[in-house]
Amino acid sequence: MSEKLPANAVIVESALRRLRVTGEIVVLPEKAPTAATAAAQIGCEVGAIANSLIFDADGGPLLVLTSGAHRVDVELIARTAGVQRVRRASPEFVRAATGQPIGGVAPVGHPAPVPTLVDTWLSKHEVVWAAGGHPLTVFPTTFDELVRITGGTPVDVE
Numbered sequence: 001m002s003e004k005l006p007a008n009a010v011i012v013e014s015a016l017r018r019l020r021v022t023g024e025i026v027v028l029p030e031k032a033p034t035a036a037t038a039a040a041q042i043g044c045e046v047g048a049i050a051n052s053l054i055f056d057a058d059g060g061p062l063l064v065l066t067s068g069a070h071r072v073d074v075e076l077i078a079r080t081a082g083v084q085r086v087r088r089a090s091p092e093f094v095r096a097a098t099g100q101p102i103g104g105v106a107p108v109g110h111p112a113p114v115p116t117l118v119d120t121w122l123s124k125h126e127v128v129w130a131a132g133g134h135p136l137t138v139f140p141t142t143f144d145e146l147v148r149i150t151g152g153t154p155v156d157v158e
Helices: 007-018 035-042 074-081 091-098 120-124 143-150
Strands: 049-057 060-067 086-088 116-119 128-131 137-141 153-155
Touching: 007 137, 035 049, 035 128, 049 074, 049 091, 060 074, 060 091, 060 120, 060 143, 074 086, 074 116, 074 153, 116 120, 116 143, 120 143, 120 153, 128 143, 137 143, 143 153
Parallel strands: 049 128, 060 116, 116 153
Antiparallel strands: 049 060, 049 086, 128 137
């Protein structure tokens, strides 16, 4: 399967195997710029999409894996993360922190660990879909597995 995946997705696939994740990366027929378009292509509820949002938290990266049904309250996230300021990161900041483009940031496969918060709302879904390192790739997982593989902290994000 790896030979058909984009280069960033191959890196993520390797990380998923090391972490003993059984879900396989799936290549979508077209880019999914929103949780709604991803859910429509996958055939799941919008809330089962784990949006990977990288924030600039006092100059360092912070990954928030949030349900596609939620908007992140940046003030709440700043308090939760123990930082002064959280703001949306630029595409260049995201690429530097993760090695991946906006719209395809996976929860793993980054050059260095990124502090991660995982939306507790995702626990309501038996299967959660996360990005696979490229805007055309996703993989099935679970809330518990996301917390395990990222070393993330479960939190309410809104």
